[in-house]
Amino acid sequence: MQAKVKARGTQPLVVTANRLRDGRVVWLGGGGIWSERVGDAAIFDGAGVAAGLSAAAQAEAEQIVVAPYEVEVTLKPGGPEPLRMRERVRVVGPSVLAPSVLAAGMLAEAAE
């Protein structure tokens, strides 16, 4: 959460989008495969991302994804980690507990 965005052009990049049919976050992997896991994302350098965006545009034209774009990442042992908070949230999902979980906890508490 403390990583800072550096000047563009110096960071590794991945390509992301939302899947058209269900809106889920997807990442462009090798061979043009879209994965829900950022760990599967293909890593591009600054110039190489054009090829990734081109593949993404093709996927958009084929009704596979919506609004693809590139994301700056740092490479960690567990896989690429986006620099911006917005993209980190897209990787892990909402950072909040679902109310059904909370309610279940309260119901259990009340039963005790």
Add this chain to the structure above:
Amino acid sequence: MDGLDRTAPQVTAGIYKYDAYDRQFLRDRVAEFRGQVDRRLAGALSEDEFKPLRLMNGLYLQLHAYMLRCAVPYGVLSSDQMRQFAVVARRFDRGYGHFTTRQNIQFNWIKLEEAADAIATLADADLHAIQTSGNCIRNVTTDEYAGAAFDESVDPRVYAEILRQWSTLHPEFSFLPRKFKIAITGAARDRAAIQLHDIGLAARRDASGAVSFEVWVGGGMGRTPILAYRIRERLPEAETIAYLEAILRVYNALGGRENIHKARIKILVRDVGQARFTELVEQEYARLPRERYRLEPEVVAAIQAHFAPPPFAVLPQADAALAAACDGDAEFAAWVGRNTHPHKVAGYISAVISLKPIGGIPGDCSAAQMDAIADLADRYAFGEVRVSHVQNLVLAHVRKDELYALWQALRPLGLATGNVGLLSDIIACPGLDYCALANARAIPVAQLIAERFADLHRQHDIGSVYINISGCINACAHHHVGHIGILGVDRKGEEYYQITLGGSATNDARIGDIVGPSFAYDQVTDAVETILRSYLAIRQAGELFIDTYRRTGLAPFKEALYATA
């Protein structure tokens, strides 16, 4: 309505009832949307072509999935409609929904390929998502205690429904420069934030019984917060539609369309000046065929009939029963002190179901809770539920001698938190956890603050204070008018939070003052505690937080926040 568990009472509280024409309209609309989705999935529509169509049906693409925003007209629901939300939550979402500050509900995990089925399911219960997005007239909001409040002179639901019918698919106002929000109140105390809306209406009744409206225009929050000004002090009921037509026509003709940030009516009013804007509206009004727009008493009476009072009982012993229950249970008494509102009918009271459990997500409600609330509404409140603009639910008409039983039923559901108006009754937008527009998370900030002040005794000592947290400048959580407003901002990809103090959304509406430089995510809770400790140290007898702030201004709070910086 097929498939619904029909346990609703024979006589319900006032709810506008669809007729065959309304229902056929919704079915046709669902069929139209289904065809649009099919064409999008098949590639016959591009995203650029499809986006305005899905938005007209309340379907957004958010960070993790599509979000469906369903309208709750002026925040009023039948118990069957609440149950239908539970059906949608279970069948098409992840088992919950999120009630919003526009008295609507949002489902955060909708799939495009199932969106038409979700909307069809809503239509089965006379619900829809029309005009919950786009540059049109949005859901008209009002007082959550409408038709029940002790201080009400005019039932605003009647006029909110008239405005809903007038504005739905209005051919001239479906493509305005920007979205357009109307709020209406009929009580002495403004609980609808009318000065923060594009148009705000305050209904009044004179000694003869005639209804008129104070008309406010040009208010709004967002990037440029501005309070509305009063353009008419006494607009006769019959002229309401014609006059609103005139305002909308002037805005539609002259409002900016080049820059999205300068397109709301507040910017037009600011730029041309209040006097000139008033002149333009009056000129337009004078040339309108006003008879065509005349709101006839018969029309008002026909709508009024939908909101006739439920069959209230005569309850001479109810006050004594409630007092006895309070005497016997201090926790219940504390809940009554915070979570109820005086009713206009003797023996009855309005009960607020807090959707702000300590550590919970403000406004979220699980499907199981929705079903349970619907059952309780049938049992205790004539089968009707309200959504408040502070993201709680209200059972408007509860017998005082049954309030204890209601509270006991709410407790095991996690719905009996007695914190209405207290610090943990936080208004928060979905923020960066869900929203594609957000810069920063709002929900976890609310959770951290609520957990820091989890002790309700401490909250009672602090007294009434409203904290509003928005994840971006669009201000969906109304941070500008929070007593303590928190705005998420993006600084080089990281979350920071700007704090404002002294805002108010009611009769004494005021935009809060920015305290100074923003705080990092992990500093916000400490900053709020510092503000409240400062208040406790300097408050005078009987002062609430907002009173102290108005007496002292920003200085002592600013000093405490930044002294060690």
